[in-house]
Amino acid sequence: MNFHKRVDHLAIPTIRNDPFQWPRPCLSSGKTQLLGVFGDPIAHSLSPVIHNLALSHLDLDYHYLPFHVTPEHLPQAVHGFRILGGKGFNATVPHKEALVALMDDLSDAAIRTGAVNTVSCQDRLIGHNTDGHGFLAALRDMRPDFPQGGKALILGAGGAARSVLSALLTTSIEAIFLANRTEERAQALARFFAPHDTQRRIQPMALVVDQLPWREITLLVNTTSLGLKGETTLPVALHRLPADAFVYDIVYGPQGTPLTRLAQRHGLQTMDGMGMLVHQAAAAFHLWTQHEMPIAIIKDHLRQRANADRQKAD
Ligand SMILES: NC(=O)c1ccc[n+]([C@@H]2O[C@H](COP(=O)([O-])OP(=O)(O)OC[C@H]3O[C@@H](n4cnc5c(N)ncnc54)[C@H](OP(=O)(O)O)[C@@H]3O)[C@@H](O)[C@H]2O)c1
Missing domain, CATH: 3.40.50.720 (NAD(P)-binding Rossmann-like Domain)
Known part of the structure; x- marks a missing residue:
């Protein structure tokens, strides 16, 4: 048997050689940290694509998952995420304003905006707003x-x-x-x-x-x-x-x-709004990981992905 051929066949595609292969293979270590986004609905959100691509590109040991959280379950979801050791999460419609009351501390931007789109879970829950x-x-x-x-x-x-x-x-x-x-x-x-x-x-x-x-x-x-x-x-x-x-x-x-x-x-x-989407994500990414998101790579990937989706739909 040709060993190289067999390995090629079994190779797991990575984001670097197959940008449309999502989600990336789940290769958690014992130390993998959890990130995510809460929303209702959530399936349309591009945030998991953006963050997992950046994490993969930088070889950082985190996973970013979408969570379908209804408004009545928001307090329990925040509590549960924190208990499970989650490092931080984003919030999208309809949770940004409701989260303000659930935080221990708020950044100046979150206070000024009256809404939270990014939460850091440290000893205390800190609500930020990176949309502006x-x-x-x-x-x-x-x-x-x-x-x-x-x-x-x-x-x-x-x-x-x-x-x-x-x-x-x-x-x-x-x-x-x-x-x-x-x-x-x-x-x-x-x-x-x-x-x-x-x-x-x-x-x-x-x-x-x-x-x-x-x-x-x-x-x-x-x-x-x-x-x-x-x-x-x-x-x-x-x-x-x-x-x-x-x-x-x-x-x-x-x-x-x-x-x-x-x-x-x-x-x-x-x-x-693509640039805004990526820049607000990059600011949240930096708050959680202290790393710079590779913005140009992410934007390029999102455009290619959107074009591929459009061609499929035509
Ligand atoms: N690029 C990014 O990073 C980014 C970030 C956040 C949001 N967004 C986008 O921004 C958009 C708004 O989000 P949001 O959170 O502000 O939503 P929202 O709170 O539900 O507000 C929707 C706004 O659209 C208006 N509207 C809806 N249908 C309308 C119509 N037929 N004619 C005129 N006005 C209409 C509403 O007016 P009424 O008050 O009269 O209902 C309201 O002002 C969404 O498409 C979202 O995807 C993009």
């Missing part, structure tokens, strides 16, 4: 000088808008128009941020296209969930934006999103 950092870091990858002054229009006032507002308030942006389908939600968010918004930069309003100040806007950010499933119904008037306006959709897709594609047809510079 992810939002700005991705923006500055593309526009290092941005935003310097100027005015932003944020569409949506849900959990993601909280992180975007919290991040933009740390910049020199002059005004932030916060437009939401349900206007009261935008007003409630402006009230929440009032203590950090001493210059009253946030102006809540209803998402009514003809009433929005398009001609003044230098940064348009979509934080609504529209576009996630390819919907093109987001009410916008991109032709009224200045030619140098930047369009940032925090939703992401294989070839951008309906909004970024539309904005490109208007000659505007755009970015989707």
Whole structure:
């Protein structure tokens, strides 16, 4: 028998020679540490892909698993994860705000945002929020000088808008128009941020296209969930934006999103939410492992994977 052929046949593909082989083979040692993400739903989450790819690339002895946790079981899930010795976890919809009350300590970003997306389990449970950092870091990858002054229009006032507002308030942006389908939600968010918004930069309003100040806007950010499933119904008037306006959709897709594609047809510079997703993950990864996530490799893998999924669907 040809020994080499047999070994080839039995070889376990690794992420380095087969980037689409997921999940990676479970080769736990006795010291493997547990990371994860809690959400409801959770199966769609790319966080396990991102973190396991980074862990594998850096040869770190951790596993990152998705956990389907319903809102009524969140306190028990947090307690159980900690008892089992978990090192840390991320949280996605709908847990980010509820986690605040379950933490022993909160980072400044978590306090400012009123939401937790990353938990470190040490002697105490520490709640962080890395979404705002992810939002700005991705923006500055593309526009290092941005935003310097100027005015932003944020569409949506849900959990993601909280992180975007919290991040933009740390910049020199002059005004932030916060437009939401349900206007009261935008007003409630402006009230929440009032203590950090001493210059009253946030102006809540209803998402009514003809009433929005398009001609003044230098940064348009979509934080609504529209576009996630390819919907093109987001009410916008991109032709009224200045030619140098930047369009940032925090939703992401294989070839951008309906909004970024539309904005490109208007000659505007755009970015989707893939960079934000990877940067918020990288900040959480660093909190848990003290290692830098290989961001360029992860982004490249996610784009290839999304393209492969799209080709399969066509
Ligand atoms: N790239 C990243 O790293 C990242 C991070 C976080 C979130 N996200 C994405 O951000 C999006 C929003 O997440 P979220 O947590 O903020 O969700 P959320 O709390 O459920 O908020 C959803 C927002 O979308 C608005 N909306 C929903 N359907 C609408 C419609 N038909 N017309 C107009 N507005 C509509 C809602 O308005 P109402 O208040 O009127 O319902 C609300 O403002 C999701 O697609 C999520 O995947 C991306």
